[in-house]
Amino acid sequence: MPYNELADFVTLMGGKPYRARQIAEWIFQRGECQFARMTNLSRQFRESLDQQASITCIQEKKRQVSVDGTIKFLFALPDGMEVESVLITEGKRRTLCVSTQVGCKLACAFCLTGASGFTRNLNAAEIVDQVIRARQLSPDGRVTNLVLMGMGEPLDNLDNVIQAIKVIIDQEYQLVGARKITVSTAGLAPGIERLGLELPKVKLAVSLNAGDDITRERIMPITKKYPLAALAKKLEVYPLPQGRRITLEYVILKGVNDSKKDAEALSRFAKKFPSKINLIPFNQTAGIPFARPTKEDVGRFKEWLVEKNHTVMIRDSKGADIMAACGQLAVEGGTDS
């Protein structure tokens, strides 16, 4: 719960207001999972907390470290289900990619999570706790940036995602600032509007991957329900703060979405609102029927977009050797082996 609710709860239990700050420090800074160990609270108060509240704690089950320093955590949720979070180091930045669902309903053709189907939504506490645990387990104890683009579609679990982000950005908890958080969606158009209204400072990224409906439908079935025109309509009115742009993520699949015609379609779409484009060369993954583009393919595609005056970055995914890169997260997909 956000800090003001925690403070109200503590008052309701007869505790002094400063107790809320102590509890917040135990949970959010020290990662404590048991009231009984909060030794600066009276025994009686700890016991009543235990009777009336619980702390959701996820457990680290496995950790893999990539040659590039990327760390992939496998976390067990309280009911034994599992999700993955990935911590990426780039200079001083420590970006944590968190999961919002066990599996995913959207079945994007290039994604292992989609291939494993959908099991359940994560609740807000399970999303927040990925940040607390990863920070504890991070080599230098830091998580500076957050992206919600691990397993699952955040806007398909919007109530919990909004609640989690409100807790994460709560100044009393000192986890991650709103401007350092990116929510990435595969294009669930209705959720985009609500996200913008409730969390205007959070950054928005759209996993686009094709600028025309026919190609996009082939790789992202959600396009059938929300075609690109419907998606663009929501993005055109998204309440962007001054100077901000929407990031369009584009996974390049060799021979599927990497032609000049594809670049032109992407350009037409991207010109409808302030945007920047991230190109991500697909990571060859067993069981996924797409091929990685060559460096030349990627360079050419970028040039076509630059000629049309777009801001374009090539983002080669980190952690590919430990299956931690974009689209490679799946608990039942061989990533454990």
Ligand code: SF4
């Ligand atoms: S890419 Fe994202 S939205 Fe698509 S199936 Fe994978 S997890 Fe779901």
